[in-house]
Amino acid sequence: MHSALVWFRRDLRTHDHTALYHALRGARRVFCAFVFDREILDALPDRRDRRVEFIHAAVAELAQGLDALARTAGGAGGGLIVRHGRADGIIPQLARELGVAQVFANRDYEPAAIARDRRVAERLAADGVGFADFKDQVIFERDEVLTQAGQPFRVFTPYRNAWLRKLDGFHLQSYPVEKYAARLAAPPAGHALPDLAALGFEATNLSELRLPPGMSGGRRLCAEFRARIDRYREARDFPAVKGVSYLSPHLRFGTVSVRELAAFAWHRGGVGAETWLSELIWRDFFHMILWHHPHVADAAFRPECDRIRWDDAPELFAAWCEGRTGYPIVDAAMRQLEQTGYMHNRLRMIAASFLTKDLGIDWRLGERHFAAKLLDYDLAANNGGWQWAASTGCDAQPYFRIFNPVAQSQKFDAQGRFIRRYLPELAQVPDRFIHAPWTMGGLDQQAARARIGQDYPAPVVDHAAARERTLARFAAIKG
Structure with missing residues (x-):
């Protein structure tokens, strides 16, 4: 074909790129595009979302990388067309403007993305333009x-x-994109990368974190x-x-x-x-x-688990979100998430188990909180992890796997190094009390400047009692 368009989405790189490789092999001229999709961005509650800044930096580097790739291969130069709007309208419009015969993209497996791609393919087909997607x-x-x-x-x-x-x-x-990179086409005039403000977002502390983008x-x-x-x-x-x-x-x-x-x-x-x-x-x-099983996006993998009667406890949920449950390992994990947009994988399991099996709160609430905060948020992985922790998903372990937050803390942060990093109010608490500071006597609390109920919260729930409630909660749906 004479020309094609590669639509970048979850694949912001110039190397080993399936859709780009097939487009370059099949067309004499290949345009590349990325859309800051308003269908996604407008729904974000925080205008200081680290993910948007991460993507923005990656897109800027991708545009430069495509141009350099084309020139290195002997071409006149490439680049990236960047638009801001609804992707299901912009991509068909771009295809018409550029006169391409086919749009290439790498496959997405989320229900909303599948529906979007179906709309795009239908609109392209109405204009006589093909749509091809690939595993990547x-x-x-x-x-x-x-x-x-x-x-x-x-x-x-x-x-x-x-x-x-x-x-x-x-x-x-790997897909050897470099072999055909001279066929990359430079974007038409007027397709410069908008800054964060033009997208309606503000800069975050991303540059201070140890997760470099691009x-x-x-x-x-x-x-x-x-x-x-x-x-x-x-x-x-x-x-x-x-x-x-x-x-x-x-x-x-x-x-x-x-x-x-x-x-x-x-x-x-x-x-x-x-x-x-x-x-x-x-x-x-x-x-x-x-x-x-696309129903897992909103419901339990195992239908019988949708009969579980979760507690309506907004104050406890807020305590969990804000890192003030009184359990240091849980609170440190939640503060890490809030401050950095990242949470260590072991801590994700501990925090999720605590919400669902100590506080008795619906896993969907925790999943949505992670979805709003995690820099690496991915629907499939986030949902799968939460349903694993809540024992509502595809898991060979029975529902009575309930993490003891104190035991987990003692095992995986024995000296309390991680806890003290995110809970400075516990900095002077001795190691023997750091995992359960409420067990300190009054004199020890005073010496550590960590008075329970004042400087640091008392536990919002008793783990042993919560465990029994969880066992009863699951037993109720078995009967």
Whole structure:
């Protein structure tokens, strides 16, 4: 074909890019576009949303990268057309303006995105323009990993085993975009990147955090993690230790290639790399679940769990959101989220278990709070993690798996290093009390300048009693 348009979404990079590769192979001239979609942005409650700033920085780097890629390949230069509006209107309009024969994009698995892409494809078809989408953000998608009976898996471990059996070098091959990059077309005049203010947003503290945006940020974090991946299994559960990859925002927005990451872990081998590869498999698993069971976006994976009678406790929910439950590990986790837009994975499990099984509050409320705050928010992973913690999802463990927040704190933050980082009011509390400061006597509280009920809250709930209520709550739907 003479010309095509690549629509960038969750894939803000110039390398190993499936849709870009196929467009460059199939057309003599390829335009690239990104839309700051008002359907998504206008619904965000906070005008200082870190994700918008992260995306904005990634888009700016992508535009420069596309131009450099074209020039390096001997072309006249490329770039990125950037628009602000509803994507389902702008993409068909752009296709008409540019006179392209086909629009290429990488596949999205969220129900709202699927509906949007369907609208775009229909409007393009009305103008005689094709729409092609490709797998790019996962290794295996949709029906590619099934049970022997040809059904979607419902439990992770057998899915992981089947996933690993299916994996080979073919599925990890990169798409050599560079080979055809001279065909990239420069954007027409008048398509400059709008600043944050023009989008209706303000700058945040993103530049102060240790999560650099864009392709360059992804490369930097990848290089750092590769140097310590062998220690991943033993270090990943300790929030005060630099043990995880910190790549989740880059996987979410596609500033890194999941194929390259999976290939590195697969070829590296060893318990560290194998454990981290399992985390990438969890990601595929939750996307598969969302694809086959889109009802999970609003309801329990297991329908009987929608009969659970959750407590209506707005004051307790507010205490959880604001990090004032009286349980230090929970409060430190929630303050980390508020201050940085990030939460360590072990802490996500602890915080989610506490909300649903100590406070008895509907997992959907917690899921929505994370959705509003997390820099790496991904519907499939966030929903899957919350339903796992609440025991309403696809989980082989029974509902009586209830995390004890004090025991979790003692095990994964023994010296209270993480707790003290986000709860400075407990800085002088001795190690033996840091996980349960309400057990200090009056003189100890005074010496530590941490008077319970004044400087730091008393526990909002008794864990042992809450555990019994949770067991009764689930038993009620079994009867």
